[in-house]
Amino acid sequence: MPAVPLSPSLASLVAWLTGRLDSRAPKRARWTRCVAWQTNEGEGVTALRAEGLFKVFGRGADDAVRRLRDGASRADVVAQGATPAVIDASFEVQPGEIFVVMGLSGSGKSTLIRMLNGLWEPTAGHVYIDGVDISGIGAAQLREVRQRKISMVFQHFALLPHRTVAENAAYALDIQGRPKDEQRAKAAEALELVGLGGWEDRYPAQLSGGMQQRVGLARALAAGSDIMLMDEAFSALDPLIRREMQDQLLELQASLGKTVVFITHDLNEAMRLGDRIAVMRDGRIVQVGTAEEVLRDPANDYVAQFVADVDRTRVLTASSVMVPAQLQVNASAGPRVALHGMRDKQLSAAFVVARDRKLRGVVRDEAVVASVNRGDSTLESIVDSDVASVHPDTVLAELFAPSAESVLPLAVVDDDGRLLGVIPRVTLLTAMASLAEAQPDLEVVR
């Protein structure tokens, strides 16, 4: 048994065992059932708000909180026998946002996320879900909140090994007491969403780690709650699968609009996923901001050092470095127009687009000259559609290989196939060079 104080849940277990739950449950609940929820929904309140959260383990926890509030350092408090895991954490998460809490192990991020759904009771401070304070409500009401409002995805998946994939996905619905056929339907739907359709009857042990976590994700989605807590959800997966899961999470979030609090120790993951990132160190949140803000303007030396190692090529995307194509001609234009443009700009090739700006391909000087000599009226016959193209959201790190292989600039093309811009090799290299320079040097250069 780990030497920790009774968690609220453990305390309630004991209370339940001794059959005194009702007489002991705190009566200061601020709302009864759904009534309070309904009054708070749809009024633009923050989905989740933490206000001055403290979690201190060990002796004299309350005293430690008081001294920390008065400006004592973490080391002072530790010297007196208390162990602060989370110190004065405050933040707000907006509906539909992915809020990443990033920190090394021991920084308190796991404790923090467990206070957000009441798995750990805060030593001090408040957690508001849809504007309602969940700290200090009774055990039964807390269970209601967890069923209706907030779900969780775990680092090591935490599936029930003796239940099938479908039963695991339906777990939350089972707890909510939904009818069996509704459980089945919703679980199947959620499994379909995460790409596990057809695996319903397998057991977790038959699935790879990545697939097991998809079940964990499906379980959280099937619960139907708006807020998802993800505790190092992808950390146990190998890097390729992790990338895949990150992409999937971004897609799901874009289509379902869940509010996500994502815990990670991986800064690159934080940068990829987070609309905003909270950096934690030694129990304190030292900075909250977007990925770019954290990179560009670190709040202190710790964050600066932390992000110094960040592979910026994995944060910045193609759209941030692309330039307009030097020459693009309409497919319907004749070879003479193209030749004229190429001579004018001293180029040996030109991008060809359709009338709706969709990229058709490129034409090269030799082919254009030959076409002019043949007297062709359009470029259709000589367009070479084999062009290296990338999505605007592709990170720089993934541009090097195609860029090296292509003589022509990379074409940046959106989902509809429209040409947004191009990335010549020299542009990519220049972007890299300027990333390598520290930002403060810019003024000296000027």
Next chain:
Amino acid sequence: MSDSFDPLDPRLRVGTWVSDAFDWFTDTFQPVLDLVDTVLDGAYSAVVDVLSAPPFLVMIVLFAALGWAVRSWKFAVFTVVGFYLIAAMDRWDGAMQTLSLVLVAAFIGTLIAVPLGIWAARSPTVSNLLRPVLDFMQTMPAMVYLIPTLGAFGIGVVPGMISTIVFAMPPGVRFTELAIRQVDTEVVEAGQAFGSSPARILRQIQLPLALPTIMAGINQVIMLSLSMVVLAAMVGAAGLGLDVVAGLSSLNVARGVEAGLAVVVLAIYLDRVVSALADRAPVVRASRVRA
């Protein structure tokens, strides 16, 4: 205790105090003791009647069928050979009496041990209180239990059975507590995080996941119960233990060895059946299926 305590020649009459307390206890709770006596004796007699009623060949077939069902045909063959040997040694009735004693004692022991283990797993206080008590129960020479139980219930199967329960129960408590504590914290947290109640978490997560280890504990309870049969015989329980005691008092090697062999056969049979049952726990089966 009227004379004053002399530190240089200390005399604490611990035994007398306990004995006095015990006398008071038996006097005060006589109705309760009578009830316990009736229940245990009745349960034992009923099981003996059931096991001894059919001809031994029928019972052997039933035992073998159970062995085959939970394990394999090889185990069924062993069962037939082993139990036939018991019958051939003319130890069948004793074996059935001993089996009844062990089954009833282990059943009651489990009935007490598992809830205690669950309680201990949930409350550090209970766990801390229980630990020295369990140590005491296991390390006190088992024969000592016979004395008060004999005093309370008189000669017969009941004092032996109660001593057996007291001595055999601790591993059941310990294994259950360990099993529940060992259940992956994250899975329990998952139950909590989706709003499951503590009772439901116990039923749907902790017990199923702990079941294989709890079964190992129950197996221990059964084995320790078997080890008590000789002691139980000393206060009047019938069965193989009685053969051993009789063999010892008359230096009859043949009788003792035959009874001992029969105990070994029972032990192997019970152990294999219970561990096979543990292997059929849903958690174990689900982890074994492969894609």
